[in-house]
Amino acid sequence: MLTLYYAKGSSALAPHILLEEVGAEYAVHEVPIAKGANTEPAYLEINPKARVPALMTPNGVITENPAILTYIAATHQQAHVLPDTPFERAEADALCAYLCATAHVAFAHMQRGARWADSAEAHEAMKAKVASNLRDCADVVEHHHLKGPWAMGDRYTFCDAYLFLMPRWMEKAGVDVSDYPKLAAHHDAMLHRPATLAVMAVHGI
Ligand SMILES: N[C@@H](CCC(=O)N[C@@H](CS)C(=O)NCC(=O)O)C(=O)O
Known part of the structure; x- marks a missing residue:
């Protein structure tokens, strides 16, 4: 269990x-x-x-x-949510690593600035960078990681569940996901899956 x-x-x-x-x-x-x-x-x-x-x-x-x-x-x-080949598995792992170590951390600067600095001024400065950092992340995902319609192409794999978080982080930071058509379509497709709902x-x- x-x-x-x-x-x-x-x-x-x-x-x-x-x-x-x-x-x-x-x-x-x-x-x-x-x-x-x-x-x-x-x-x-x-x-x-x-x-x-x-x-x-x-x-x-x-x-x-x-x-x-x-x-x-x-x-x-x-x-069957693992990719079939070692190369595709590495591609899926790369997306998850990027979401975990870069995009999620970029988002965390919005509310968790105390992890990195003590002054209120520094926290505000970090918050001010979140939207532009997430835009950079969305560009990378849109152009280098997301094949479409699913992250790895035609088949849903384990990294799609993680990618679902990205537009949520973007929305909270005031970044318009519709500027990233593949990401927006992915989010919409996720919202049609019974498991997600x-x-x-x-x-x-
Ligand atoms: N690298 C970790 C990050 C986990 C993480 O930061 N989780 C947040 C919620 S989304 C949390 O537990 N925050 C509690 C805190 O910062 O006190 C992972 O991907 O599992």
Whole structure:
């Protein structure tokens, strides 16, 4: 049995959608970040980094979206959400790495500036750069990572669940996703999948 530790509307949406998409048997455990539940000792036992998502598996806990997503994909082969060739697998991994290490971090500068600097002035300066940084990220994804209609082309793979987050980050930063037609079409296609809609309902979004 798998248990996903998540916060509503957080990046845990990605593995949550994928669990639903592959028909996994799983439970969820809500960790309300707004109430500081991610920093409570009980949760730090699960993820000492105090972040969501985390996935409890029969072998132990996995953290970090790219790792969680590939674990779900690899343990549900019947769902066929892993790319077929090593090269395509590397391309999918590259997109997930970019979303995790660059785009998500760019977005985090909007509300989490205290991770990088102490002064209120510095936080404001960071916030002011979020939209342009996310535009740069969207350009990279649109032109170099997203084949269309799905990230890897004609078939939905594990990285599509993660890519779903990007337009959400953009919208919160005031970046118009319609300036990126492939990304906008991808988001729309995701919104037509029952798995996405079921998970959005749980997250109340
Ligand atoms: N690199 C991590 C990032 C996880 C992350 O930053 N999650 C946010 C929610 S989207 C979080 O838990 N924030 C809590 C905090 O910063 O206190 C991953 O991709 O799993």
